[in-house]
Amino acid sequence: MIVSLIIPTHNRRLGLDALLQDLRFQNLGKSDLEVIVVDSVEGDDISDLLAQHAFEGLNVRRLLTSNVIATKRNAGAREATGSLLIFLDDDLRVPNTLVTAHVEAHDRSRIVVSGQIKFPAQWIANTNYYKYKNSRHMSEDTGYTRRISIASNHVVTMNLSIPAPLFNEIRGFDESFVEYGGEDIEFGFRCARNGITNIYSPLPMAVHCEVAGDVGVFARKIYVATFYGATHLAKLVPEMFSVRTFQWTEPKAAETISARVIHSLLKAMVGFGLVHLLIRFLRRTDQTHWLYCPFFYKILTLLVTQLAVNDRAVGCDNRHSFE
Structure with missing residues (x-):
């Protein structure tokens, strides 16, 4: 089974580098994993960064498209060869169990899985802002310790997996959302309308190391x-x-x-x-x-x-x- 990880990015070289390093050490066979980084045409050149990770064994390639998050995710999905798509944001850190946790979460048909999101523990401990932000995520920190069905507006697209046939069936993300926000909620509701159950699982966990957040x-x-x-x-x-x-x-x-x-x-x-x-x-x-x-x-x-x-x-x- 090939799993495709799709990472939209824009001028976040350091964060992307850290995430790709995490993905190099996933406990899934490297031949079963492909990483598609979808960058902006106007973004900084990261070809050397991807070449270095490819040299070190990661199956990674880069696509270029317009700087619209829905467009980037769809472009990556079109190029993907995996039967399971995992969408990750470029400012995450993930354990080596992330991919297998997403794979194992798909134990029945017609589900989309939102994984757990946390902020770094030190940020939560040191600042009121991140203490609040962390309280708004579904995570073990906020009492979400087991797998559950979730409302459509709680879908978490920064750490999400969906079988490729289902993604193609509902035609991916709506590219008419060209600014920040909205495409994730619309995606969740469209999944539900098409008989796809939105699931939260705490096992595919990621730490959100957002850049310049306040x-x-x-x-x-x-x-x-x-x-x-x-x-x-x-x-x-x-x-x-x-x-x-x-x-x-x-x-x-x-x-x-x-x-x-x-x-x-x-x-x-x-x-x-x-x-x-x-x-x-x-x-x-x-x-x-x-x-x-x-x-x-x-x-x-x-x-x-x-x-x-x-x-x-x-x-x-x-x-x-x-x-």
């Missing part, structure tokens, strides 16, 4: 995903209208009195500039552990989402840096 970067990602992808996602996935946070922030989804009241409050709070004040507070107290409060991060998420909705309504991405 609360401001977190806010910018939320803003971009909301500004560019939320309404498009709702058109493709009408189930989004039943999500409370969507009802609270998107005016067309606020059908109940309580949703309208919360929506009005969020608009008013955004108008007072609370987003940037809250980001500054969370940055300054990031290592003050007794001030850790998940509620602050949840409020920030709602406020940034509402800010993006407001800006979208007037057709202007203000390119907030959230510095």
Whole structure:
């Protein structure tokens, strides 16, 4: 059985190097493993890096395409020869059991498997931001210690496996999502609609060593995903209208009195500039552990989402840096 690992990348040489090193030592025969790195046409040249890993025994090759995550994943899948596809992000570290854990998780037909994601233990211990971020992942740290079926919007595409025939059956990821966010949720719902069960397994575990992560970067990602992808996602996935946070922030989804009241409050709070004040507070107290409060991060998420909705309504991405 050949397993194909597909890694979209863009200017993350150091992280990619570390991940490829981990993949060289998987406890699966090297002849059964192929790695496809899908890079951006405009990305830095990494041919020497891949050549070095190939010299050291890794079956790895590089594809070039546009810098759209869904396009990269689909391009890698088209070139793959394996019967099982594993999608990994380029800023992960993985144990030598990752691939076999994904293979063994597919013990029945028509399932897609999301593996466990953690942040580095030292990051969680030292910063409130990563303590919160880690609490939002399904992992053994947050009580997800056994295999379960999961909701479609909980699919984790940064550490995901799916049989190649199933991936081709549902036509891969939707490439109409050209900015950050949305394609993973849409993929999960489309799997479910096609009779594919979304599964979480803690055994295929990966550590997320994201580059330059902090609360401001977190806010910018939320803003971009909301500004560019939320309404498009709702058109493709009408189930989004039943999500409370969507009802609270998107005016067309606020059908109940309580949703309208919360929506009005969020608009008013955004108008007072609370987003940037809250980001500054969370940055300054990031290592003050007794001030850790998940509620602050949840409020920030709602406020940034509402800010993006407001800006979208007037057709202007203000390119907030959230510095």
